[in-house]
Amino acid sequence: MCGIAGLVYKNTKHFSADLLEMLQCIQHRGPDASGIALFGDSEDLVLRVTIKAKELENQVLSVINEFGKVVGNCEFYASGNVWFADIALDVSEDKKAQLHARLNEIKGVTVHSLSRKLKIFKENGPITNLTNHHVVSSGNGAVHGIGHVRMATESAEDVNAAHPFSSPFFPDLAIVHNGQFTNYFKMRRFLESKGCIFKTMNDSEAASHLIAYAMKENDGDLEAALQFALDEMDGIFCILAATPTQIGFVKDKLGVKPLLLIEDDEKIMIGSEQIEFSSLAGDSFAEEMEPGEVRVWNI
Amino acid sequence: MSEERMKEPSDSVKALWNKDTLAEIDYKATYGKHRIRGCATPRQMPNFDDLMILPGQLTRMPLDTYREDCETRTVLGKRFAKKPLIIETPIMIAGMSYGALSKEAKIALAKASSLVGTVISNGEGGILPEELANSYRQSIQVLASRMGFTKRNLEYADMLEVLYGIGAKPGLSGHLMGSKITEDISKMRQIPVGIDLHSHPRSGDAFGADDMVIKMEQLRELTNWNVPIFAKIAAGRVREDIKIAVKIGVDGIILDGCQAGTGAAPVMAADHLGIPLMPALVQAVMTLEEMGMKDEISLIASGGIRNGADVAKALAIGADAVAIGTGAMVAMGCRVCMKCHTGHCAFGIGTQHEDERKNLDVDAAAERVANYIRGMTAEAVLLAKAAGKSKLKNLEREDLRSLSLETTAMTGIPLVGSDFVLGKGFGFTANNNI
Amino acid sequence: MEHIDAAIIESSKLNLSISNLMKQGIKEITVKNAHSMHNMCVGLTGDALISITDSTGLYTASFLEGPKVVIEGNAGWYAGDDMMDGELIIKNNAGCNVGAYINGGTIVIYGSTGSRVGYGMKGGTILVCGNAGRWAAQMAMGGSLVVIGTVGNLIGESMYRGIVFTQDPDVSAKLGGNVFLDSITEEEKTYLTDLFTKYGVDADPVRFSAIRPALTGRHKYVLFKPELNKFDKKNYQPTKEVEV
Numbered sequence: 001m002c003g004i005a006g007l008v009y010k011n012t013k014h015f016s017a018d019l020l021e022m023l024q025c026i027q028h029r030g031p032d033a034s035g036i037a038l039f040g041d042s043e044d045l046v047l048r049v050t051i052k053a054k055e056l057e058n059q060v061l062s063v064i065n066e067f068g069k070v071v072g073n074c075e076f077y078a079s080g081n082v083w084f085a086d087i088a089l090d091v092s093e094d095k096k097a098q099l100h101a102r103l104n105e106i107k108g109v110t111v112h113s114l115s116r117k118l119k120i121f122k123e124n125g126p127i128t129n130l131t132n133h134h135v136v137s138s139g140n141g142a143v144h145g146i147g148h149v150r151m152a153t154e155s156a157e158d159v160n161a162a163h164p165f166s167s168p169f170f171p172d173l174a175i176v177h178n179g180q181f182t183n184y185f186k187m188r189r190f191l192e193s194k195g196c197i198f199k200t201m202n203d204s205e206a207a208s209h210l211i212a213y214a215m216k217e218n219d220g221d222l223e224a225a226l227q228f229a230l231d232e233m234d235g236i237f238c239i240l241a242a243t244p245t246q247i248g249f250v251k252d253k254l255g256v257k258p259l260l261l262i263e264d265d266e267k268i269m270i271g272s273e274q275i276e277f278s279s280l281a282g283d284s285f286a287e288e289m290e291p292g293e294v295r296v297w298n299i
Numbered sequence: 300m301s302e303e304r305m306k307e308p309s310d311s312v313k314a315l316w317n318k319d320t321l322a323e324i325d326y327k328a329t330y331g332k333h334r335i336r337g338c339a340t341p342r343q344m345p346n347f348d349d350l351m352i353l354p355g356q357l358t359r360m361p362l363d364t365y366r367e368d369c370e371t372r373t374v375l376g377k378r379f380a381k382k383p384l385i386i387e388t389p390i391m392i393a394g395m396s397y398g399a400l401s402k403e404a405k406i407a408l409a410k411a412s413s414l415v416g417t418v419i420s421n422g423e424g425g426i427l428p429e430e431l432a433n434s435y436r437q438s439i440q441v442l443a444s445r446m447g448f449t450k451r452n453l454e455y456a457d458m459l460e461v462l463y464g465i466g467a468k469p470g471l472s473g474h475l476m477g478s479k480i481t482e483d484i485s486k487m488r489q490i491p492v493g494i495d496l497h498s499h500p501r502s503g504d505a506f507g508a509d510d511m512v513i514k515m516e517q518l519r520e521l522t523n524w525n526v527p528i529f530a531k532i533a534a535g536r537v538r539e540d541i542k543i544a545v546k547i548g549v550d551g552i553i554l555d556g557c558q559a560g561t562g563a564a565p566v567m568a569a570d571h572l573g574i575p576l577m578p579a580l581v582q583a584v585m586t587l588e589e590m591g592m593k594d595e596i597s598l599i600a601s602g603g604i605r606n607g608a609d610v611a612k613a614l615a616i617g618a619d620a621v622a623i624g625t626g627a628m629v630a631m632g633c634r635v636c637m638k639c640h641t642g643h644c645a646f647g648i649g650t651q652h653e654d655e656r657k658n659l660d661v662d663a664a665a666e667r668v669a670n671y672i673r674g675m676t677a678e679a680v681l682l683a684k685a686a687g688k689s690k691l692k693n694l695e696r697e698d699l700r701s702l703s704l705e706t707t708a709m710t711g712i713p714l715v716g717s718d719f720v721l722g723k724g725f726g727f728t729a730n731n732n733i
Numbered sequence: 734m735e736h737i738d739a740a741i742i743e744s745s746k747l748n749l750s751i752s753n754l755m756k757q758g759i760k761e762i763t764v765k766n767a768h769s770m771h772n773m774c775v776g777l778t779g780d781a782l783i784s785i786t787d788s789t790g791l792y793t794a795s796f797l798e799g800p801k802v803v804i805e806g807n808a809g810w811y812a813g814d815d816m817m818d819g820e821l822i823i824k825n826n827a828g829c830n831v832g833a834y835i836n837g838g839t840i841v842i843y844g845s846t847g848s849r850v851g852y853g854m855k856g857g858t859i860l861v862c863g864n865a866g867r868w869a870a871q872m873a874m875g876g877s878l879v880v881i882g883t884v885g886n887l888i889g890e891s892m893y894r895g896i897v898f899t900q901d902p903d904v905s906a907k908l909g910g911n912v913f914l915d916s917i918t919e920e921e922k923t924y925l926t927d928l929f930t931k932y933g934v935d936a937d938p939v940r941f942s943a944i945r946p947a948l949t950g951r952h953k954y955v956l957f958k959p960e961l962n963k964f965d966k967k968n969y970q971p972t973k974e975v976e977v
Contacts, residue, residue, distance in 0.1 A: 182359050182687035185697045185727050193591060201727075234693040236360050253689065254367060256360065445834040445853055446874065450776070450796045450817050489855045489874050491894050491946075499872055503833035503852035504795075504814040513771045513791050520745050521776045521796055 001151035002178040003029030006240040006270035008144040008247060008299065009280070015142040021279040023147045024127055026272055030149030033162035034130050035122025037174035039244050040142040042116050044071050044088035045096060050160060051076065051083050052108035059106050067091045067099045079133040080124050080159055101168035101197065110160040110199045115172050117244035122162040144247050144299050146240045148176035161200040165208035169196070170215040172243050177204040178272060179237030179257045187233065207233060211241055223296040226250040230294060240270060248296030255291030262286045268297060323566070333567055337639025337649065339467060339560035339603070339625055340569040346558065346603060347577055347612045349706035350699045351715060355687040362684035369680045370690040373620050375597040376458065376527020376550035379519070384436060384458050384527050387416030388676045389691060390610060393601050393622035394440050394460065396422030398475055398484045399562030399639065402429065403659040404648045407631060409433035410665035415672045418458060423473060424488040426452060444473055444498035446488035453521050459528045466559030466602040468568040469533030473498035476563060478642040481651045508543045515548040529553050529599070534579030541586045545596060553622065554583050556602030560625040562649060563640035576602040578709040581725055584617035593617065607678020614679070615694035630671035631664040696726040735759050740766035748775055755779045769809060774802050794821045797838065813840045816857060829866065832859045835876060841932050848885060851878045854895060862934055870897050871909065879928065881936050892946040898925060900940045911947045
């Protein structure tokens with residue numbers, strides 16, 4: 001099942017709450033996990049990461065020290081069966097992708113996001129788990145983001161397998177996915193041959209690496225990357241993708257998974273069900289997107 | 300019980316000393332030499348029937364059998380060639396020579412390739428002008444004998460196959476019976492009429508892979524880097540052969556399993572040389588992946604491909620296309636009597652005798668081969684869509700499971716109802732609890 | 734007359750440069766500093782004289798179709814293979830398998846050559862002024878091979894068509910399978926006279942014999958070795974005493 005939400009809302013003072021409210025409306029589509037990606041601004045590079053054992057903390061810190069240093073506090077807090085951390089780093093922008101990859105190389109460590117503009121929050125269970133266990137905030141002035149509620153299909157219920165996903169190929173990109181790929185293993189083999197390290201057996205992770213890889217190769221053209229994904233991925237899917245300056249979607253050619261849109265001067269709302277739009281748009285009718293459609297907005 | 304009422308043992312099974320064994324011994328006792336026979340080995344060998352394809356149900360959505368599309372277009376040879384070969388179905392027509400086959404059969408096959416949009420290979424011994432005129436795309440074989448091969452062939456080939464061996468008789472020198480060499484064939488192959496041909500075992504212009512690297516550069520120059528160049532290898536020492544072929548600089552490999560057919564081969568060669576296609580294909584894919592070359596090198600599988608299930612499973616394992624030989628002949632009317640080596644064929648397919656050739660209606664035969672390819676493609680599409688694929692090339696090895704321990708052992712594909720493999724395993728599902 | 738310095742070009746660009754010069758109508762091209770480069774003059778078509786001042790590597794003038802290529806030094810293996818037409822003149826020695834699968838044109842080696850010269854040759858003429866190695870003209874299917882010096886063992890092995898001309902006095906002991914030694918005809922004498930005159934060879938056609946393929950229904954070689962039928966009890970020497 002799964003449900004997705006995307007929001008661009010210029011005049012809000014509480015963006016993350018608005019996005020979470022959209023997701024709350026479709027909680028029934030995915031009780032197993034939830035997550036959002038928020039885009040804001042921060043001077044430091046912010047790392048959101050999980051580790052499977054407290055001992056891995058030292059390994060994480062020693063890798064960070066190869067690239068720069070921690071700014072302020074570095075506290076790992078437990079939630080579920082892993083430890084989370086939200087750490088500010090003094091690391092230069094051009095080393096970001098490498099650091100992301102190096103951290104993922106450590107067994108038991110999974111980066112959720114590593115960026116100055118993107119923060120990914122995800123947690124198992126209902127949305128209340130997410131808001132209770134984590135301080136969900138994007139820093140200054142977020143105006144766009146994407147979110148997801150998950151019903152697990154093929155892979156295990158590990159919080160790292162929840163959406164949104166990010167990838168070392170293009171760390172500022174976040175994606176959420178509703179659907180299931182039928183050529184996951186082919187995609188994975190291709191991406192692994194390009195040096196990608198997979199942290200889960202979740203097919204959505206493959207989509208994030210594939211689109212990020214295309215973004216890396218085409219210098220950040222999200223529309224071209226989503227078009228590439230449409231051709232390469234097989235199965236049923238709706239994917240929402242966002243970077244600090246763009247937000248977009250791709251819908252599979254069979255048109256099975258739902259993708260609805262409301263767009264006006266104030267806001268752009270993208271979602272899986274009509275009910276999702278009621279929080280901000282009342283009874284307005286959300287339009288259904290075409291099969292095989294790719295659309296990208298610049299922020 | 301009295302002796303009269305006792306049942307006599309019949310001792311009829313005779314696993315070792317059966318009728319065929321006796322016949323072979325009689326042949327050798329009479330003639331003092333090995334027997335030669337047409338077609339392919341009649342022996343039971345592991346084949347794709349041992350593999351099942353997993354359909355989508357609640358997990359993985361299948362596609363509508365009738366209304367939703369599945370792409371069958373196939374691109375071959377894109378490693379170096381500037382003009383990779385694009386065909387509309389992953390089924391091509393394998394090289395069968397004019398000499399082994401009648402002119403009418405070759406023309407019918409060429410016409411069939413145009414009816415469905417695929418490539419046909421000329422086989423040994425030059426190119427029949429009528430085949431070239433009627434084919435959609437033409438592959439030209441470059442053999443050790445070079446009979447009928449000149450610079451002209453390089454000018455119109457859409458694909459080249461440098462032959463190192465064929466599955467039916469790998470490692471043997473070529474053999475064409477004198478009785479099949481007519482005036483026509485003699486002129487085309489630049490050889491005398493009526494003499495049994497025992498042709499060159501290895502190419503006189505490249506002794507070894509080191510020379511072949513330079514020869515390959517030459518062929519590229521001569522074809523302006525436009526034409527995909529394949530190496531055709533009989534399945535034997537697959538790993539080592541593939542490694543060398545890749546180093547030589549080919550765009551792709553045609554892998555011919557031991558179940559492949561031919562006009563005439565020594566029985567012992569057909570029955571005891573080489574390995575079947577299914578395990579060979581797995582080995583080839585594994586080797587290419589170890590070398591990091593799987594995405595660059597096109598792989599064509601041949602040798603006993605019969606139906607769309609064989610096609611789908613070969614593609615799932617990792618082939619990009621398949622080639623049919625015997626199957627195409629059967630579609631034209633061949634009944635696999637295995638007498639091709641006599642030079643006589645009641646259906647006018649494997650013969651040069653004028654009166655027999657009259658039995659083959661070229662246009663009807665072309666339509667039958669085209670229908671066969673259409674039907675096989677539809678079968679492969681059916682299976683792919685049931686597994687949730689909108690493109691034939693998206694079939695994966697994880698879509699397969701094996702029905703027998705032997706096949707699991709030789710392919711690394713998990714046993715049905717489990718993730719069990721013997722040894723390394725082929726794909727993510729092996730030993731992975733998926 | 735144009736000059737090309739092969740030291741500063743790759744072989745695939747070299748052939749393109751020569752080809753372009755020929756297209757402009759240049760009739761004489763000299764290539765220096767070949768330094769045993771491979772694939773020189775491959776596939777060249779047209780009409781020109783191309784001189785290579787030193788020695789070449791493998792596959793010189795493969796698939797040549799028209800021009801005259803002269804190599805002042807030595808030529809590597811497989812020179813002139815698959816040649817269609819034109820002339821390949823090698824002033825010094827040549828490697829093995831020269832002229833394999835040649836369809837037409839003429840190859841002249843003023844020095845000696847190694848084994849398998851004219852392997853599978855289908856037409857054209859190969860003239861070896863020095864000695865030829867073993868298996869010369871093996872499995873030939875046409876054309877003619879002329880050797881002025883000595884020939885190696887198994888000459889003409891399994892030829893299907895074509896002729897070998899030789900004046901080697903010991904040739905009968907060196908014949909390959911399925912060929913026989915024959916005297917040459919008047920026409921063949923004239924052919925040799927013209928050939929020798931054209932290429933400045935000092936040899937008398939009268940002293941030459943022809944090796945021709947045995948054209949029966951099936952070649953008489955031993956298809957099934959070992960022969961297993963030559964054991965003679967009388968000559969059998971047991972290795973140890975046998976108690977009776």
